[in-house]
Amino acid sequence: MPAQKILITPLDWGLGHATRCVPLIQAQLAQGHEVHLASSGRALAFLRQTFPKLPCHELPDYAVTYPKANLYWPLLRQLPKVFLAIMREYRVVQALHQQFQFNTVISDQRFGCYIPGIFNAFISHQIHLPAQHWVGGRTVQWINAFWIRTYFQESWIPDWEEYPGLAGDLSHPPLPGAKTRYLGPLSRLHKMEAQIVYRIAFILSGPEPQRSIWEAQIREQVRAFPQEHFFLLQGKPEVPFFETQDGNLLISPHLDTAKLSLLFAQSALIICRSGYSTLMDLAYTERPAYLVPTPGQPEQYYLARKLGNEGLYPWSDQADFDLQKCLETAPSH
Incomplete structure (x- = not known):
């Protein structure tokens, strides 16, 4: 052609x-x-x-x-x-x-x-x-x-x-x-093996204000588990790249494809939205996950319920998000 x-x-x-x-x-x-x-x-x-x-x-x-x-x-x-x-x-x-x-x-x-x-x-x-x-x-x-x-x-x-x-x-x-x-599911990630570094990686995405509301909720709850190591990916590509440590939480606004693929491999559990593109990434990398649908988006609730009923991923409403329950889901290092 x-x-x-x-x-x-x-x-x-x-x-x-x-x-x-x-x-x-x-x-x-x-x-x-x-x-x-x-x-x-x-x-x-x-x-x-x-x-x-x-x-x-x-x-x-x-x-x-x-x-x-x-x-x-x-x-x-x-x-x-x-x-x-x-x-x-x-x-x-x-x-x-x-x-x-x-x-x-x-x-x-x-x-x-x-x-x-x-x-x-x-x-x-x-x-x-x-x-x-x-x-x-x-x-x-x-x-x-x-x-x-x-x-x-x-x-x-x-x-x-x-x-x-x-x-x-x-x-x-x-x-x-x-x-x-x-077309089949589409993912930009690379499937790889790596030693577990983080008990949980929080992958934030989606529109405001819910992205910021959930980030604040996460940052408050991780303080109760100082012995654990967490990673927070903010989902803000418009912000210049940085990494900052807030207690036991490593924070970055965005990651390129290679670094994000590595983060998936280094995390015992991924906690993320049930947006379809994120689900395609999970399906491709075959990583364990816990889903939290974006409030107000029926599509994400449908997908979370469907995959939960199929036994693939547990999930909860954002208002009911409980990090303690998620840690019980995540395998230890």
């Missing part, structure tokens, strides 16, 4: 959309294609750190306010703001196309990132939304499905094709009328 110009555009709702695009970006580069990246916020900061030689373009932020309860009612109320952001990012993408003449757009859940007349793929593991039993969930689901079928030539799902896969009812069956490709 002749070299193509490819635009890859992950959503900036946490880091997961950007991190799971890493193997796709690497695959396109390995095939000799010219790759451009576009996103906003922390996702864009992560892409610039991970691929410093690639052109990175800034897109408008969706600027969704995250609730403490169910996500979908607040999302419905913010739909006008979301549609305006989609229109703005669409205009930015068209301007970029005028300048660079792309052959392909790969959009990870950015609904305005498509270019009429060329190939557009839409990446999402959540083609069926949880909470469709009420009108708000059904409305968001209808919009989601309509947009994918109308403006994108293919639906790419990062899961195994055979049900239930990793995402269960979220990713199965394919959307009727949409040409679908199951």
